[in-house]
Amino acid sequence: MFDLSHDPLFELRDFFNLHNEAIQNAALLLGSRPALRRNQALLDDIAAAPRLNNRLRRELAALHALLTLKHAHDPDRIEAACFAEIDPASPIVEDLCLLTEAYQDVLIRTDDNFFPDHLAT
Known part of the structure; x- marks a missing residue:
């Protein structure tokens, strides 16, 4: 029997609720x-959102790109200036890494095809 009460985004919602301020x-x-x-x-x-749709997937991917510093070395983007301001010895760096890893894990658990090309480890 199909469970209509199952929320396919429960874990993702829970992650964002728990890490709202950190995000x-x-x-x-x-x-x-x-x-x-x-x-x-x-x-x-x-x-x-009732389910993962293309727009939500795009926004989740944009957050992942931000957290993984995908555009931090592009001088035409604001991320480069922001990244240059961060002290690599700051404790915030470790916090960001832990948040990013946890976020990546929840994305994969939400949709195991979220990163089909580059996260196979």
Whole structure:
């Protein structure tokens, strides 16, 4: 029998609820106010989404790119300036790494095809 009460995004919602403040702080630190606004909208979208759709997947991937510093070396992007301001010896670096790893894990558990090309380890 099919369980209609099953929430396919339960773990993702739970992760964002538990790490709401850390995600917002990371977005502000790594991408300034535009990233913060984008991720605040993502938090709202996750709370309301019945399932993973293309737009939500795109926004989750954008947060992953931010956390993994995908654009930190592109001088035409704000992430480069934000990244340059971070002291590598700061304890926040370890916190960001742990948040990123946990986020990546929950993305894979939510949809094992979320990273089909580059996260096989």
